[in-house]
Amino acid sequence: MSDQETSVNITVNGQPVQAVPGEWVIAAAERAGVYIPRFCYHPRMSSVGMCRMCIVDIDTGRGPALQPSCMVAVSENMVVDTTSEQTRKAQDGVLEFLLLNHPLDCPVCDKGGECPLQDQTMAYGPGESRFVEEKRHFEKPIPVNSLVYLDRERCILCDRCTRFADEVAGDPLITFQDRGDQTQVNTFPDLPFSSYFSGNTVQICPVGALTAVPYRFKARPWDLTEVESTYPNPMGDRVVVQASRDQVLRYQGVDSDAVNWGWLTDKDRFAFEAGASDLRLKTPLVRGTPLGRFDPAGQELVEATWGQALSGAAEAIKAAVADKGPHSVAVLGGARLPNEDQYAWARLAKGVIGTDHVDAQLDDGLPAHAVIGLPRATVSRACAPGGTVVLLAPDPKEEQGTLYLRLRHAIVNDGVQLIELTPRATGLSHLAAFRLHHRPGEAAAVAAALMGGHIEAGPDGAIGGVAAVDVAAAAVAIADRSDKPITVVLGRPSLAESADFTVGAAAELSRFANLLSAGGRPGIAFLPALHRGNVFGALDMGLAPGLLPGRISLAEGGPALTESWGSVPAAPGVGARGILQAAAEGRIDVLILLGVDPLGDFPDRRLAEEALSGAGVIVASELFLNPSSARAHIVFPAAGFAERRGTHTNLEGRITAQRQVVTPPGTARADWAIAAELARRLGADFGFSSPEDVWDEIARVAPSHRGLSLEAIEAAGDGALVADSSIAFAPPEGITPVPAVDAYSLRLVAARRMYDRGTLVQHAPSLAGLAPGAVLALNPYDFDRVGVEPGAVVQVISSGGEVQAPVQADPGVPRGTAALGYNHPDLDVRDLVDPGTAVTDLRVQTR
């Protein structure tokens, strides 16, 4: 296609500009360096043309006329003048109108110093007000939810917050109310703006009408230092981290085209509070005498020097290796660390200690081969207009907030068809083309039928609990659109069933990938949606049994890496479950916990408990004392996000930079440095004196990352995508079909909610109270069958144990299924999960 066809020639203030067809004038001018003032326009939302500030002279051949540049699309030979006398007068007029009712309280307003209204007024505004009447009055700031306050007197009615709530988040819980100059933004009485995304409205409010409770009155913009960084979540949301006096005070989303479009979840946005918590670990702790002498038999954790803690750990490792061999040392966790830190620990474990008992996941995700062995999609591919997304994952709204926003946008605006292959309804269900809500454990049969495989329907006319006709219709819909990309969002939909079922379903879908990509069609690719910070970096850096850095197996990559590392483990190790099993059996002398809490998180709590009791010495590198690290013998205080530099890998394999803006508390150190120091004490010199050194080594030795320089990552605006992998996906073999649910039972689905008992949420005061109470959700039609009343607190019994919980009706839960949140503060679903069974069946009874 020639340039003529892909661009429109316009003139802006006398300069020729090549604009994109369909682009708004305001956007084309901005790319050409001409900033047209605006309040309501937001590039990620539809134009409403409300504020009229962006009005400029536009001539489309019929003479110049004032038109709002946010809603006029460019056209060939258009002439735009943003400086004409009539433009200036119109814009000044609008500004004056906006200021009539706007309080002049800039000195005490949170937005003061970063307020477009203030800036515009300073630049062009009238000196003295010609308005002598009384301003509009409203009750001073009102909370629209527990995180956000609204001062309606400051509001300029730009419709950004309300549009965001409706268009972007799909939570239209704040709306315009009343009319004319009495118009206000508000919620329905007693129905707060309970959205996971409410903080975004604060960020996009062009004035100080919306303020965030955690930031209110904390700082003035001109006191802030800021860096651009990557929030450590699986999506790798781009953020600006702002700090003042060595304290992080705010995260703001950055509009990254490839990733989060400027949005953040409230959970991530306000988690900075946890970083500043008084409970952060500031010095090393060891179990021993009050003087910090390490003594594994000591009753208490006492403060120690780094020297004491490091040598204690090094001695313990040496002793373990000497005594029982390298596989008596195991490393759990590391998913939250930057790539460099993960690499350093991987090298320490596998290259120095020689153990392959290393796992960043806690048996609550998916096997590494399924993540890095399947063809990987990008978010943009999933969202490509007209494509198909198969959701074989937990609810993205709960677990991957910004991915949810991207998918939602694609479905609503770009004609993407969503096919849900989930055990229950999700936040996207009402937008889904097909809701194939299968019985727990039976996704694979539905997946096979979906891909055109012939699957015999059961006597109920269903496949895996989904009506066969629906599956057939969805199969046709997929086939019909096979000229467009098909993307499977792949995650672990329920922790109450074995991961094998999900991997089995992925295998069914992937079997057709080749078939579909024949004839130049884009075929199927997978977008893995795992929980936990930098889990994708962890897998790429080899923090999994049998893997080495660079998406390569121990067997394949070992020989080459031996040259750099000196050695690699002789035999593959085991994953989290195996490690904990071994520890429980007394076979692990040193258990290293890298920012994980198996007692709190590992799906089999009993095993975690036995493992911690059975392990020899427990070494933890942590931000906080959590139930597991409190049981450690040696605790290293680790530097957290914004306290260290490094890189992050997101679910697409996209690598972006993380930057430091504050110093870690006390003597806390970055994990790569802790690993390097331990290595030195074990006789290996990594030669690292900065995270950049670590990266250089990664780019040298990790096959998939080979040659990728930090400069290249910086240079690419949206980071660098790692695509290569030499890991093969291994479809699971011989999965035993799940038994039928008996007539009195319900099969359990347990998935995470956004707010839970997790460390960060609980250490952020503004978020801690948001975790919902546990409820057992049943299909409304199941109450009769199982004989309980909605709202009652019932006894819930499984082969794993018993709990009490209130039951509630939820039409999003299929009949025969029961749903519980995974990580509630007040109820531990793990009490019901029996590790010996592949699915969890429940009985409920009135107490």
Place this chain on the structure above:
Amino acid sequence: MSAPAPPDLRIITSRFEFEDGHTLAGYERTGGYGGLRRALTMAPADVHGEVRIASLLGRGGAGFPAGVKWGFCPPGVWPRYLVVNGDESEPGTYKDRLLMERDPHQLIEGCLIACYALGLSQCFLYVRGEMAHAQERLASALNEAYEAGYAGANVLGAEDFSVDITLHWGAGAYIVGEETALIESLEGNRGMPRLKPPYFPASIGLYGQPTIVNNVETLSNLPWIVANGGEAFAAMGAESSTGTRVFAVSGHVATPGVFEVPFGTTTFRDIIFDPRYAGGMRPGRTLKTFIPGGASSPWFFDEHLDLPLEKAAVDQAGSMLGSGAIVVMDDTTDVVRACHNVVRFFARESCGKCTPCREGTSWLEKILSRILAGQGRPQDLDLLMDVCDNISPGIKWPPRQTTICPLGPSAVSPIASALERFRGEFEAYLPAAAVSVATSSGAAP
């Protein structure tokens, strides 16, 4: 002076004289549904053709030819809808309510003809909320029309022509008369106008589909046009303003009333002074000014009386016929109060979407209130004009606007008209000290 329309030249108010004109029996007795019957014998495109020939101008305010607007539906996009604008709220306007109350079947017949001609799949009859009686007359008429087989499934037994007419009603908001706000309201939203382009809902309207929005009076003309032919209609009235039109003449006249007259040939003087119409000024009074086409239109004076009630002529003279609302003010009128009254209307009825309209109209209203309260400042009169200029740059006619719809700029008309002609009356309201400054500053270079 041209002659007022004799009763036999009335088209759409001809049934007003019958007690039972609103019932199906009364309607059928007086030739009702003849237009629809005839339409069904024609090809739909030919029915559209008749309306084009009739050159029927929209009666809602803008005066756009209906036949032309009907042609703006993008080809191949279905379904298409008909939305009837029965929101009549422009101050001074009083005709659609009468047409709905006194001759509801005529409107229903018009709707059916439009649906037939254009392939419109459903009709929504949006009636102003405050018109309870019009709603029940239309409801009764619709129930009768459905029973009798005129509306709904298989109109008049036709296998292929079925269309529902859904009676819908508003809840009090002038702006909803603006056609895109009307559509928003019909979709259950706040009645805020949509962005232009698209300039006509005919391309993207209700539920994003092609939608024809027509005024009650416009559609009420269709039965006659189809029954008598477009030529016959075009033969009435003036060259480009054809047929008849209904005007409400209110205010300081001897016999205020609603009159159907030939469009374009009758003059303002006829309709205001002829004893068969408004009958002239009240005894002993003289004309001061009059609003020719609803509150939004710039005011006219003595020198405009001989203008014909014709779209082009009135446009050219710097105002508009708008919604057929002529409001007459005599020499007793306090122009500042009258001006304030009209401006207050627009301030109260602004939907709040565009800043200049939301803030500007209420600011104008506040300034005028202050002046009326004797607290005007010397600079207020210029301030009024400057605020007007910021809402409607240049204060020209037809108005230019910094807003999405013309509501805000409408508030400019009364101020510009009154202040230009009667500045002294405004100044008289200023405190004595202020006036001397105002006049002297006015004289200063």
Place this chain on the structure above:
Amino acid sequence: MARLSPSSLAVAQEIISRYPVARSALIPLLHLAQEQDGHVTEEAMAHIAELVGVAPAEVMGTCSFYEMLKRAPVGEYMVNICNGISCHLLGSSELIHHAEATLGVKPGGTTDDGKITLEAVECIAACTEAPCLQVNYRYRNRVSITDFDRLVDDLRAGTAGVAPHGKLAMVRQHIGDDRRAGAAPPDGQGQPAWLARNPSDAEAGP
């Protein structure tokens, strides 16, 4: 009572069925709630939100835009005196002042006995009958001071023949199942059948 009663609900369902998109029924349903309770209660808004499948805040957004929908109790009779330009010219201000004095309330206020709410409203489309007013949206034309006083007496005595506030039209549209053409949903319809008609000229003759 606050949510829609079973009988209101039945009417609501019929209204919803007439629209291709349920949300279009919002304003008619809000009127229905007002007819039931005299004003629109929050519970009714929440119920209507369920019925048409939107968030309660969206119902509030729509409801609060329109003047006729009252979110707090009003008198049994709304007396809306027109203050549009035509009525203004013929003495509406005097009428309003008189009403304020007689009823002892300002526009927007309700008499102590809860009978009458006074409002000064914009043009109600009876301009040739100025000054005029509406009682619960029923017209009174060319209202003199005496007319007004008589009206107030009648309203207080219950002899004005006006239904209580909320009741709008006395006749509802009703479409029998056999006569219904059916709502036309915005998607999935082709060109209407009758457009293909092309009667011969002979047939089309008058």
